[in-house]
Structure formats: structure tokens, C-alpha cells
Amino acid sequence: MPDCLSVTINGAPRQVPRGTTVAAALLIAAQPSRLSVLGEPRAALCGMGICFECRATINGIQHRRSCQILCEQGMTIRTNR
Amino acid sequence: MKPFDVLIVGAGVVGCAVARECALAGYRVGVIEGATIGNGATAAGMGHVVVMDDSPAQLALTALSRSLWRRDSGKMPKSVEYEPCGTLWVAADDEEMAEVHPRCKIYNEAGIEARVLNSAELAREEPNLRSGLRGGLLVPGDGVVYPPAAAAFYLAEARRLGAELFLARALSASNGVALLSDGLTLRSERIVLAVGTQCDLLPSLPIQKRKGHLVITDRYPGFVRHQLVELGYLKSAHKVIEDSVAFNVQPRQTGQLLLGSSRQYGNERSEVEPEVIRRMLDRATAYLPGIRSLSVLRMWTGFRAATPDKMPLIGPATGFTSDGTLWLAAGFEGLGITNAPGAAQLLVDGMLGRTSAIDRKPYLPARMAEPAGLTYA
């Protein structure tokens, strides 16, 4: 099994080590996971699935907690911008 | 403390609207609230501002009240989230579609803009509705508000005009005297009970609780554009004995969807019942299949205040008490938000002896004094 896999973040392809969570991938790509109600960029805070700041649209489903989800080959990740 | 002209028990949206109307009339006003402003039925409900034609009296009151909402919406702060999104009554089959045309006529004749939509037009207005629906009735002048903020707005207006707020429970309120849980005694020429379903101050009030369940989702702006109601809603609202659910969804300004509705009788427990939620959401997904994948943030219940003849009680509490100081603004069932400003106006008209924009008689509590029996029709 290869140690790397590729996902797309907002349309751009990224390579990440297998086992990387989507939240970590977003941090590596320096992409905020979401814009807040007033338009502030936000990224993961708690790392354990309770703060919901790491929410992103993963494979088309919105509001998913990216810190609890592992990257998979071909996964599409979109942040709300 | 100087006596008040009007004391209002209950700072929900109705009580607060009454407070503002009384203050505008120049009365010395006191508002008594034992819990949280804008909570109770006000916070639990759906916040729709809708013209309802289930009877001529209801049509007149909701039309009047809706016009007051529209008139004041420009003054309301953003927090009230007044959205003039209109209501779309959805016809699922030919039988329901047949009801649409006469209803449209009733609305138009009452000066309420309404138009019939066919199947294609319905799909264009609301792309997320399932295919195969027959059409609907669009009432563009209806709207949606966030009721707790509306209550707070009305109260703030009243206080700006001199009304006083007492954050304490009314232990008793009769014969012009209100005893509060913090030890205060307030005197007033009139006492208005705007208490939702908490009728301990006047147990003879013929108000029954009608439990409702609601579900709110995360933010999905644009998923639904109008308030959507199935035409079967009225059948559900009219059922007196059977528990029922009816499809009703509201787009909030936040982009969240507020989903309802359910009605249960003789059930005083406030717990969310999974079985009712299931029936309600199964019905909703039958109209909007796409909501299955939406994220649910919260579920809750509330109690509507229902009267035997489905009309609210607006006016002196004659017939339920010999206490001439007591007035009522109660029993609004599912139309408390819609009818709050209209009821406030009618109530104050009655106090001032002013002619109302509509006939007040159908809502006067005195109508129930007739010994025709207080069975729920």
C-alpha cells in the first residue's frame, strides 16, 4: 500500500501521507476549514470533534467534522469560503 | 408605587405586543415575567406570519395582524429576522388541488394577494420539492420572524415609552392587585393575562395544551425559499382528538430549516417523542426528499394554547370570572406569533372604547359565557 494518497482541496490536488485526517490536511495546506457567520477564517480548535470549527464539505456532504475523518484516495474536500 | 393603568402578566410575544400597544395609547404599563422574556410558547413555535382562512374570523384577524407586522417590519432590528418569504400551500394530489382555487378566491376577495401555481410553476419556485406534486397556492405577503427577538423588540418599545418590567412570578393577579414572588404588590386598573398555557392564575380559563414538536437543521441557505405548508395542515389543526402531523417547513434567515408540525392532545409531557418525530419527518421527506442528508442541530417541543372554538380570547375576561379588572390575550393555538400585534390592537381598542379595524365580537371571551357547553368542537 503506498504511503501517500491524493485528495483535492477546493479543486487543487494535494498529496498527503496515508493516515492523515482531513483537518490535518487542511492545516498542512494552510486552508481555513470554514468562514464564520461574520466571515472570519476558522480552523480546527479542539481536535476531538466537539468544537465544529473544522467543518468542511467532504465528498459533497456539508458540515462534516474533518478532524474525525481520514483522508481517502480521491476524496474531494471543499471549505466554505 | 403609583397604580398602573394596565399590568400584563407574561412577556411572550403577545404580552409584549400588548405592552407596546398600551404604552402607545398613553397608559401607565407594567409587565410581569417570572421566567425569561420571549420564552415559553413564543420561543418554541415556528414564527410564521401567515394569513389563515380556516374561518372568516380567523381570516380577518390574521389579515389585520399580518398587515401590522408588515407595517412595523422596517423598524424592527436585524435580530427579529423578519423575512417576507411568503407561504406556499402545496397540493399533493387532485383533491388538494381542487381546494386551491376556491381558497385563492377567498384570499383575493379579502384583499390578500394570492395566486395559483401549477405543477411546473411550483417546481420552479421550489426546486427541492419532489416531482409529481400537483401545484399550490402562493401567498407572497406572508413572512417568517424569529419570535423571541420580536418579543424583546416590542418590550423595548414599550419600555421606551415608560412601561416598567418586573422580573418575578405573579403569585396572584385579581381585583386589580398582583402579588409578586419577590414580595412586591402591584396595583392596577386592569390586569391582562397573556400567559400561554400556564393558566394557574385563572384556572377557569378553557385552555388546553396542544403539544408540538420541532426540528431545526444546520445552515443550508437557499434550500427552501418560501414557507411551505401542505394543504392537509388545516385538517391536522382541526383534529381535536387524534394526534396528527402535517408538513410545514420554514426557511430561517440564517439558512437553517425549521421543520414541523405535530399536534397531540392530552399530552402534558415536554419530552421529545421519537415516534412523533419519525412520523413528522417521514411526512416532511415525502415532500422534500433532499432533507434526509441535512444535519439536525436540535429538537424540542412546545405547547400551543387551544380554546374550544379555535378562536383566541381577546378582551375582558367576562364569563370566566366576575373580576372586572381581568382581561385576556390568550388561546392563540398555532397563530400566536401571527396574531400578536392584531390582538394587542383589538385589546387596547376595547380598553379605549375605540372602533376596531375589524369586528371584535368573535374573539371576546364573553362569547363563551353562553352555557352552550365548553366542549372542544
Place this chain on the structure above:
Amino acid sequence: MTRTEVLVIGAGPAGIAAAAAAAENGRRVVVLDNNLSAGGQIWRSATVKANKSSDQRNRPKLRALERLERCGAQLLPCRSVYSAEASGTVVAVDEAGSAIEPEQFHFDHLILATGARERFLPFPGWTLPGVFGAGGLQALVEGGYPVAGKRVVVAGTGPLLLAVAAHLAEDGAIVSHVVEQAPLRRLLWLIASLGRDPAKLIEGARYRAALGRTAYRTGSWVDEAIAARDGMSLEAVRITNGTRTWTEPCDLLACGYHLVPNTEIAELLGCNFRGRFVKVDHEQRTSLENVFAAGEPTGIGGLEAALLQGEIAGMAAAGRSSTSLITRAAKQRGFGNRLEKAFALRNELRSLARPGTIVCRCEDVPLASIRDRTGWTDAKLQTRCGMGPCQGRVCGPAVEYLFGWTPVSVRQPLIPVPLDVFCRQPEND
């Protein structure tokens, strides 16, 4: 629908001990955890293979995980519980795959080992990308976020800070400061009291060794996180001890103010509470006959306490008892109380937020909107504070510390779930 004799919620140290104890005593055990693998927070494992080597050094963790594997309990990760009834049902969603399905579990005995979460306090700049919880950053590093070469300040309060700082240093971060708000004299008092428990002293010493180049400031706190010019990341933090204030450049801030227990399931079930903790007897039994609680939900007490309480609860669920374990657990309670006292929050932390500082992050509600409210319900209704997807888990403890308001009772769903789970499910069992 799965039937089991013992259902354990949480696969951290307490949950692992409980599950293993019950299983080894002959009970059928299912363990649910909302993370990708067992270990909870303190024993969180790296998910990227190359980073897993550090696991090997933690012997108690390794032994526990091996024990869990051997004992026959069924571990189901990625399960979040959203509904529960004391009569014997818990419903969870499996969030791993793209199809999110509800799963019902029927139990004879329930053991709540749901752990704790960090307490966050609002301060200017705390919503910037680059600002994380203390345990939060550690968790994200375990999830594959590389911090090698990054300048990190670790701040807040609690024993977690040193543990996190040491881990981050081992992962290659440059931990310039650990900023602990507790005053030195209280920390010295705590260390002195540990004389009764040498194991903890040694743990502390190990951390200090890993952090040779790190400045450890007590009686100090971060009062602002300063944004880089792009407004999208962190450039520096302002640290103060009330008298002296200085700016420290950094890439990342890991800041958390000790822990609050995860008690939502216990609350939904109707368990009795002692303050903010679940009330249990010496066998970890709650006020509900068939429900036990172990670890942080009963009192923030650390690893030892969690392991002992979990063991006791697991045995009790299997109808067994151990006086010696119960005695040892009782002794640990003293440590928990000393932790609370040592790391009590100072008053200055109440005044960090400015009127425009966001308090509720889900709904972007600033301090100015909230502070004149009459209570939690009023704030929620009028400002939307607490109405977002975190359901008050982040802003609730903050608001409680700032204003003394206790968030009001929980309802299901305990976490946001897809609407579909409430609809009629196709019969497939």
C-alpha cells in the same frame, strides 16, 4: 440492533479498563468511541504510520490496548452517541463512511467513560487560525499535522500543558514558552503534596527534561493572540503576569484552561449530579440502577483515577467487587481535589475578552451582546449563543466562568446528526 450485556461509552483509559474488567469476568461487552481508534485523549495514537513509533514508549498505554484486544470486548470506533434511554437503549451514528447510519444498542449495564474536553476562555484573537486548544493541537498532530520547526507557545492551565508541551517538543516543535496561569506557590504546594505519589512526580520530572529549552512561566497568561498582516494566521502572542507584559513571536498557540467533564449522556439519562460531575457511589454506580460512570465525568482526577474507576465499574457491572481497588480509588480522589485547587482560574481571566471578542464561535456572538443578559436561556434566545452545532460545548463553560450561568438541560440529538436517522429505517436486522 445490537444486544449486549455491558455497553461502554468511551475507549479512553477508563473505558478500556471497564471493558476489559467486565469482559474478563465473563460479560459480553461492546465499546463505542467517537474517535478513529481507542485511547481517548490522553492515549491518542498517531494515525499516520510513520508517526506511530512514539506509542511504543508508553508502556501503560500499550498494555491497556493489548488487554482490550485480548479480552474479547467488541470495539466500535467512529461511533457518536446521540440518544440514550436509561431503560436500556443507546443510539449512535457511524460517521466513518459516506453513508451515516443509526445503530441501536440494547444493554443490561451501561458504563459512561466519556472523559473530558478542554475549557476554552475567550480572549482577543482566540479565533485566529493558528490558535488551538492545548490538547487540541496535540490531537491534530496525532492526526498528521506536522509541527516540526514551528514556534509554539503552550498556555492556559492544568497538568495537560506540560504533557502537551513535552509531546510537541518530541515532535520537533520549538516550544518557546509554557505559560501557566496558576501562581507558583500553588504549583509548589501541589508538587509537595505529590510526595505521597512518587509516580506522578516522576512523570512531571520527565516532562521538565523534555522541555530543557522551554521557559516555564507561572502566574502568567496570554491576553492576546496577534494576527499576521493577512489576518489569516498567528504572528505572536502577548503574555502578561498582571504587571509585566511582553510580546512573543510564534507560529502556533496551544491554549486550554484545564478540563470540563463530558456529561451530556449522563444528563440526558437523568443521572444525579454533584455540581458539574456525575454522582457515583464507591462502585461507580450512578443514581440509575444499571448505569455506571468512571473517570473524568465523576471528577477531573487524571489517569490513575480513570484506570481504577474504570476497573471498578467494569467489575461491578459483572457482579464483582474489589475492596482494594475501591480503597485506592478513594485515595485518588484527594489528588483530583488538589488538582482543582491548584489550577483554579484566576479572576483576571474573566476580563480578557473585549466587547468585540467573539464568545460563541459557532454563531459569532461577541461579548458585548451577551454580558447584559439575565442568564443562559436569555442569552441563547436573544443572541443565538449556544445555538450552533457545538451545542454549547465550547461557549458553555466559557460563559459559565465569565457570568456564572449554568447551561440548561440537554436534549437529543446529543450531537448534530443527519435528519435521515430519525426517519423510518428499512428493516434490516
